[in-house]
Amino acid sequence: MILTVTPNPSLDRTYEIPGLDRGEVVRAAGERMDPGGKGVNVSRAVAAAGAPTLAVLPLGGAPGALVAELLDAQGIAVAPVPVAGLTRSNIALAEPDGTLTKINAPGPELGPEEAESLLAAVAERSAGADWIACCGSLPRGLAPDWYADLVARAHGAGARIALDTSGPALLAALKERPDVVKPNAEELAGAVGRPLTTIGDAVEAAEELRAAGAAAVLASLGADGQLLVEASGTWFASAPAAVVRSTVGAGDSSLAGFLIAGGRGPEALASAVAHGAAAVQLPGSAMPTPADLVPDAVTLTTEIPFERPLREPAR
Structure with a gap:
């Protein structure tokens, strides 16, 4: 079973549009509404693969209730932590050439008691x-070392931890030795404080x-592929995507594929890449099923x- 923790979940609306013209009325060709947040997406991808999962997340107001309802409709068990603020709503605009414009709301501010309740729910x-x-x-109200506290408590209980965050929260958590971290190229560059222009740099x-x-480090390098660097070796993997419809949730799908396959070694990396390549060919933040994988x-x-130069250098 894979338990996910999403401190700042969202209600995600994705619109497929012919093009984005500022100041003009843009008519969407399609739309979808999904429960969102990186951990939520991991749970959705795990469930789509037929594996058990539980999503722990703070939820508030009508948007939070809708997130729980949408997850329940997908057969995903939810452990909600009630909070006073409203769960955020995000908007994504997807164009035919794969360009994605995202508008992410900040989300509610969690108080000290709500922060502790979230840690207790995970335990x-x-x-x-x-x-x-x-x-x-992390939502407003949670200190950068909140993830570090969670990792320390989870390790104390004997659990393995996969961490997908960035900035000060990532750096603070490293001292607690997470079992795997999953930065993208930009997050990886930010963590080391310098640009990455080649795969060797990554x-x-x-x-x-x-x-x-x-x-271990599972690094997503966008269209270039993914790296896995761990004590037993370093591997690089890639897979073509015939059509890129949306990159929303693709990295989360990759992490789900990695964990489903054991979370270690080349077979897990291959599963991560297969899930990520399948996800970008689906609309919105839809998660791939086994039938979508190649x-x-x-x-x-x-x-x-x-x-080899990165097609999208990270800074």
Whole structure:
């Protein structure tokens, strides 16, 4: 069972539009509404793969109730932590060429009691979890070391932790030695404080995160593929995407694929890449099912192309 923690969940509305013209009326060709937040997306991807999951998240007001309702409709168990503020609503505008414009609301501010209630809910529900995936930005009111506290408590209870966050929250949590961290290229560059222009740069940055405390680093490099750097070796994998419809939730789907496959080694990396490649070809933040995956399309190697430039350099 994979338990997910999403401190700042959302109600996500995605509109497929022919183009974005500022100041003009834009008519959407399609729309969808999904429960959102990185941990929520991981739970959705795990459930779509047919594996058990539980989503722990703070929910407030009518948007929060709708998030819980949408998750329940997808067969996902929810452990809600009531909060006074309203759960945020986000908007994504998806264009035919794959361009995605996102408007993310800040979300509610959590008080000290609500922050502690969220930690307590994770502790109460973590028995029997194979992994605890802690994902996303921290809402207002939670200190940067909140994730570090969660990782320390979870490790004390014998759980394995996957962490997908960035900035001060990521750096603070490294000292508690999460089992795997999953930055994208931009987050990886931010963590080491310098630009990344080649795949070799990304490998070096991942090694620095391991030296700082992460047991393993699963780094998403966008269209270039993904890296896995751990004690037993370094692997690079990629897979083609025939059509990119939306990148919303693709990284979360990758993390789900990684954890479903055991969270370690090249087979888990191949599963991560297959899930991510399938996700970008689906609308909105739809999560792939096993029927959407094309495992044979994944190229996996230990021969890292260190000098290959990143198509989207990270700064």
